[in-house]
């Protein structure tokens with residue numbers, strides 16, 4: 239019997255645990271996560287804009303442990319000793335024979351290291367609740383979302399929606415250093431997003447960056463000074479510290495460059511945002527879809543590794559994506575079809591319900607969005 243350790247209980251880690259449970263085996267599985275719950279990140283902006291009860295987005299990793307038959311260790315991984323095959327956490331050392339690294343990604347503060355205080359972020363349920371609580375009591379602040387990618391746009395849209403609903407005097411801006419918001423999208427989709435965001439009253443500043451901040455002011459590279467500012471950082475992600483210090487090659491965002499079978503070395507795999515998988519020339523984007531399928535795939539391959547069988551290559555299937563806005567509209571590409579308006583938003587919500595962990599959470603989501 240071998241010891242399998244999974245680091246991270248998000249989409250990829252939990253899918254790996256589930257995948258292992260489905261394929262009967264006799265190994266001892268331990269899942270390590272800093273948090274007590276697995277968190278459903280795509281709906282975090284709705285905690286702010288649509289009063290989504292935060293509890294619906296968390297799924298107890300202890301409950302999942304009973305269901306999928308793993309040992310749960312709530313601890314922070316500090317490093318991995320690849321020679322001795324030991325995961326070192328802030329609580330204890332956990333030996334492994336096979337390892338799946340699924341520790342996701344987090345906001346990178348590299349570009350704002352010198353600021354006197356850290357900007358707000360949206361990485362977790364706690365972050366979303368903190369932002370919502372602040373936004374509900376503020377009345378004359380200027381919320382500046384730094385970074386106009388998908389997360390920045392969804393966040394700005396939901397903050398603005400909250401302010402409109404509460405008739406508060408708070409304002410929202412997005413500052414993006416590129417020439418457009420969501421620059422990876424098609425020209426038509428970019429135009430849709432930019433029009434929708436501007437029409438909602440959000441100020442968009444492209445082609446500049448936030449250069450610095452003091453107590454309540456932000457200044458931009460183009461000389462603009464924003465007072466009574468609340469900065470929210472959505473301008474870049476990185477991988478966990480322990481991932482960054484592993485001696486494997488990494489992508490620009492610090493994702494681990496795996497081989498075609500998601501392996502890093504004998505018995506060690508990566509999945510989800512922590513995994514930099516190349517499909518042709520491109521690196522797969524960070525998404526729930528790839529995290530889930532990679533988690534399952536890593537589980538199958540780790541069992542094949544124990545059995546001495548050949549590992550199978552991972553082939554990604556991309557059903558598409560949606561950028562949902564708080565007004566119940568959005569745009570996306572689903573099964574190769576470009577979509578705009580209400581339909582992609584509805585599909586996004588349905589997919590989120592279907593993918594959310596646990597029946598109770600699914601039912602509560604259905605009740606919330608069915609209102």
Ligand SMILES: Cc1cc2nc3c(=O)[nH]c(=O)nc-3n(C[C@H](O)[C@H](O)[C@H](O)COP(=O)(O)OP(=O)(O)OC[C@H]3O[C@@H](n4cnc5c(N)ncnc54)[C@H](O)[C@@H]3O)c2cc1C
Nearest residue numbers: 246248249250272279280315341342510511524525526529
């Ligand atoms: C606001 C927001 C909106 C998004 N919207 C969408 C969307 O609409 N569609 C989509 O496809 N994707 C979306 N994403 C991206 C998607 O959520 C991620 O790609 C997905 O969560 C990746 O899954 P994962 O399992 O790799 O990482 P995660 O789900 O982040 O899980 C990683 C886990 O590892 C744990 N961990 C991290 N470091 C350590 C450590 N040192 N020790 C122990 N445990 C650790 C964390 O606590 C966490 O539980 C969104 C992300 C955000 C933040």
